[in-house]
Amino acid sequence: MSTKEILNFINGEYTKGTSGKTFENRTPVDGSLIGVVHEAGRAEVDAAVKAAREALTGPWGKMTNDQRSEILHRVANGVTARFDEFLKAECADTGKPVSIANHIDIPRGAANFKVFADLVKNVGNESFETPTPDGTGALNFSVRRPKGVIGVISPWNLPLLLMTWKVGPALACGNTVVVKPSEETPATTALLGEVMNEAGVPPGVYNVIHGFGPDSAGAFLTEHPGVDAITFTGETRTGEAIMKAAAVGVRDVSFELGGKNPGIVFADCDMEKAIEGTMRSVFANCGQVCLGTERVYVERPIFDEFVARFAESAKQLKLGIPEDPTVDMGPLVSHEHQRKVLSYYQKAKDAGATIVLGGGVPNMPAELAAGAWVEPTIWTGLPDDAAVITEEIFGPCCHIRPFDTEEEVIKLANSLPYGLAAAVWTENTSRALRVSGQIECGICWVNSWFLRDLRTAFGGSKQSGIGREGGEHSLEFYTELKNICIKL
Ligand code: NAD
Numbered sequence: 001m002s003t004k005e006i007l008n009f010i011n012g013e014y015t016k017g018t019s020g021k022t023f024e025n026r027t028p029v030d031g032s033l034i035g036v037v038h039e040a041g042r043a044e045v046d047a048a049v050k051a052a053r054e055a056l057t058g059p060w061g062k063m064t065n066d067q068r069s070e071i072l073h074r075v076a077n078g079v080t081a082r083f084d085e086f087l088k089a090e091c092a093d094t095g096k097p098v099s100i101a102n103h104i105d106i107p108r109g110a111a112n113f114k115v116f117a118d119l120v121k122n123v124g125n126e127s128f129e130t131p132t133p134d135g136t137g138a139l140n141f142s143v144r145r146p147k148g149v150i151g152v153i154s155p156w157n158l159p160l161l162l163m164t165w166k167v168g169p170a171l172a173c174g175n176t177v178v179v180k181p182s183e184e185t186p187a188t189t190a191l192l193g194e195v196m197n198e199a200g201v202p203p204g205v206y207n208v209i210h211g212f213g214p215d216s217a218g219a220f221l222t223e224h225p226g227v228d229a230i231t232f233t234g235e236t237r238t239g240e241a242i243m244k245a246a247a248v249g250v251r252d253v254s255f256e257l258g259g260k261n262p263g264i265v266f267a268d269c270d271m272e273k274a275i276e277g278t279m280r281s282v283f284a285n286c287g288q289v290c291l292g293t294e295r296v297y298v299e300r301p302i303f304d305e306f307v308a309r310f311a312e313s314a315k316q317l318k319l320g321i322p323e324d325p326t327v328d329m330g331p332l333v334s335h336e337h338q339r340k341v342l343s344y345y346q347k348a349k350d351a352g353a354t355i356v357l358g359g360g361v362p363n364m365p366a367e368l369a370a371g372a373w374v375e376p377t378i379w380t381g382l383p384d385d386a387a388v389i390t391e392e393i394f395g396p397c398c399h400i401r402p403f404d405t406e407e408e409v410i411k412l413a414n415s416l417p418y419g420l421a422a423a424v425w426t427e428n429t430s431r432a433l434r435v436s437g438q439i440e441c442g443i444c445w446v447n448s449w450f451l452r453d454l455r456t457a458f459g460g461s462k463q464s465g466i467g468r469e470g471g472e473h474s475l476e477f478y479t480e481l482k483n484i485c486i487k488l
């Protein structure tokens with residue numbers, strides 16, 4: 001693979017900046033060097049924020065919703081026109097199979113611009129006729145205005161998709177953005193700058209700065225007084241640090257954070273469907289999906305059969321390079337993450353888990369041996385307070401535990417400080433309604449997983465997030481709702 005220089009994108013131009021610092025971008029597939037990334041220092045972050053502020057009152061700020069919407073459609077079409085380039089860059093950065101990225105990451109990355117561009121054109125605002133003592137009355141009505149410069153901090157698991165999920169609505173609402181992609185996966189966010197220019201997005205509207213979190217571009221951006229609001233997807237602990245930074249100047253935040261999601265399988269489920277869905281929710285993207293399942297609870301009468309059939313399916317998963325269309329799972333995103341996941345594999349062993357499947361590093365062909373591979377792993381038999389059951393691992397693994405009653409399993413599902421997603425498997429509609437209504441989470445699937453309608457509210461409860469985005473809910477964060485009161 002050839003090595004690329006990955007640059008910051010500020011005010012419509014690519015720049016190495018003046019920090020003089022670079023860091024390596026290695027693919028987790030075989031550990032080889034694929035890029036050298038130019039890290040932004042305070043000067044580049046200042047320049048990016050300044051460009052974004054100025055762009056707010058430039059041509060971008062004067063456009064109508066329709067004009068911005070047209071440009072954002074061109075951005076979406078521009079991503080689609082360069083589909084293969086985005087696909088290649090995303091798969092090299094993350095190691096994920098092409099067969100996943102080509103129907104999720106890249107198409108959804110493009111769709112995020114169209115969905116929100118169309119949405120803002122069709123949302124009305126409220127108005128009230130207000131009686132007054134003199135009988136003439138008053139008219140109250142609201143208008144929406146962009147919030148300003150939005151700092152976007154994104155993670156590595158679905159880099160283009162999760163970044164555009166924020167940038168799409170932010171731009172559709174007339175804001176400007178400074179994006180700090182994950183240091184693990186900078187390529188597609190940087191490449192999008194070219195598409196923005198080609199689509200006619202004015203300079204300064206979309207800016208990209210590269211670097212890490214603390215004492216680097218991430219912190220410089222979130223601490224910057226020129227940033228009006230911060231939208232962040234990543235770990236709960238990082239969210240705490242960003243919230244502290246955002247407190248200075250009382251800036252608004254939207255957080256999509258970590259999870260430890262339960263899957264609940266009732267004896268009256270359709271076993272085929274439950275196994276197929278749980279296979280995806282545990283192993284998709286090598287387990288690196290925030291909405292994925294890491295705790296599976298199975299009603300006792302079907303526990304043994306479920307574990308046996310689930311393990312049999314998981315045994316069939318094929319690991320390999322992104323380009324192989326028969327591959328189900330790539331490596332983890334990095335060696336650092338591999339060390340984290342393997343530390344939990346060790347913790348499970350130490351805590352006396354029954355290892356139903358996996359538990360280590362697979363034997364890969366010699367040319368891939370330096371990649372960040374781990375085995376799909378299934379455990380049973382751990383106590384409810386074991387670390388692998390209470391802490392987010394973000395790997396291709398789960399613990400399966402039997403339960404006896406609805407009441408018991410709801411209590412187990414709600415027992416952690418996280419509350420992102422859940423999946424319930426049952427053919428009994430009353431039970432589905434009862435249970436889904438009681439689970440503390442932002443999204444509860446029944447007989448499905450990862451089925452998303454972008455018009456719906458998305459976010460986490462408890463320590464899994466703050467706020468909701470998606471459809472009209474995104475407008476809550478990306479616009480200021482202003483009330484105008486006219487005395488008649
Ligand atoms: P992370 O929190 O380590 O990093 C996310 C981003 O934050 C990166 O760009 C990183 O450089 C930056 N960052 C780190 N420290 C910072 C600081 N102090 N100030 C500013 N920026 C900082 O998360 P990750 O490992 O990239 O992603 C995995 C995590 O993301 C998991 O916890 C997962 O559950 C979560 N996630 C949540 C959702 C959701 O929708 N709720 C979606 C995807 C991922």
